[in-house]
Amino acid sequence: MTPAIYSPDEIARRIALFERIRHPHKLLSEIHRALNIVRAEVNQSRADMVEFAKQNPGMTIKPSPLPLICVIGPSGTAKSHVIKTYYEDVCRTENWQVGRRAVFDFELSVDANKRQFHVDALTALKDPDPEKGNESVLRRRFGKLTDKLGTELGLCDEVQHFIASDTGKRTKSVIDAMKKTLNTGICALGLFGTQKAADIFDASEEFGQRAHIRFDLKGGNPDVADDRALFVAFLKTFKTEIEKMGILISTKTLEDAETIGCLFLQASGRLGLCQRIMKAALRVALESGATTLLPVHFAVAIDRGKLLFGIKENHFASHAEAFAD
Template sequence: MHERTSSEANRVVAEKIGRFREIFIPYPRHIEFHSRCDYLRQLGRATRGQAQRGLRVLAPSGSGKTTAALAFVEAVNRELPPKSTDRPVVHVSLSSATTVKRLFSSILRAFGDGFAERGTEETLRQRALTYFGHANTELLIIDEVQHLNFRSGPKSDVTDSLKALLDAGVVPIVFMGTEEAEGMFTRNLQLNGRLLPPCDYDPLRSTVEEERQLFRGYWERLDQEIVSLGLMPEPTGLHHAEVVAALHTVTSGVVGRISRLTEAALDIALRRDARRIELYDLAQATDRWALPLEFTSRNPFKGMQL
């Protein structure tokens, strides 16, 4: 099927994909995560000046952790009075091989510090703590924390620095990352002892009825949102058990990957002027996105007849 690739088509598709990415489905595990973040924030208020607590949130890549975190930040910011300069929740995302010094630089950049790279580790740490105080920060979310999962020296472990940051009594911390970060927590029992019960996102299992229904419900709600936002004139109607099972195969039960796969399918459907996302689009999206990135080893949509 012909897909338009002109500059004008690119503009239209990019605008609609941008709107698609703003969709946030309040799926139960994300709601639980928001509740735990709110509790940690409230606990920090009640224990200001004392050693703070942290929250571990680990999940496979594509689980929607970052989307959920940014949605929480946005929800909190909506409560602020007009023209407020407060930053009640600060979200920082780490790049690969991040040292503790780079962590503090990332925090300073989040506050707009123009000299975030200048100074020793301790100097940057003290400046970050000062920003937290001035901005009335009540929660720090460190995303992609697996990039801190290494020792920075023979006698130095990044987990000791994270423990010290909590002990400073300034701000509680949410540690978000992939399963690769688990060893960072298990090797330091003192850091683990400062954490609330984990809020990890496990993939939804197709063998458990409740989880199978959660998975299906997420897909149906996403389909509805696409039509509600005017991204497609008609819903897919692809809610058959066979399609849901195929979606589970491609995404391994990770709901964030449903959104990623659907985004790729929406791109294809828009370029061929379709009125809805069809099996063809899901099959092509699997070939072009899920298979090359090794999220799946086969394409269950190929040859499917409904």
């Protein structure tokens, strides 16, 4: 059979369709619900402050610290996916008014310090001068901007980036900025990072005690039935949607026991990493004009992206020769 010839634009279109595929599962729903609870607590705390001010004119009190939620796990466990799907499944349905931004997300810069924490947050909130001023000035602007936008929750990704100093000064500096964000009622925080990010709790026991809830994401264990079942269900969702969307005619290999086993080992049961590997394999298939996804496409994709995926062994290597032929 003569291979199809897909234009670069057509390949990009089909890859974009793949990016829309979602597999809902219990843990994702639990994290989304926890984020909703945190936001509700923020709104209740603010309502209590308004009510106190009405009943006690001229008197001010320090607000109660806003809640903190943490999502920790190794690369490829879909931490960023949690943020993306929260926007899709929750925020999008809320129909925010123009000028309101109840939730925002930002990525912490490498080697971030206290000042950079505020710069990163202000940049995400589209402040016109996110780097203008010292740390105190930036924090005040951060508070005024979140108040204006009605911001309840800031989702901070790549939290492990500030764990970079042997002396621990940088770590303590950023923790102090986060504590002040919570203590002064600016907004609640959701922290997302690798296992290294958990060191913030060792650096500050007090900060760790602020955590409303902590989720520890992990890869799957092949010896655990629930982990295997989740992985199989995950692949089934992608098989169904890839074929339904017309990205490829057939992805039957995603139901094959050997392919499932190799993918599980390749991704260490991590759904986020598995999804990235599938995307790379789809690109290989489309570039070669295939209409059916095959194990050889995984072999080539993994070979190409070993450094990107952090992979040392290609569990599909035995299929690679077929591509060369």
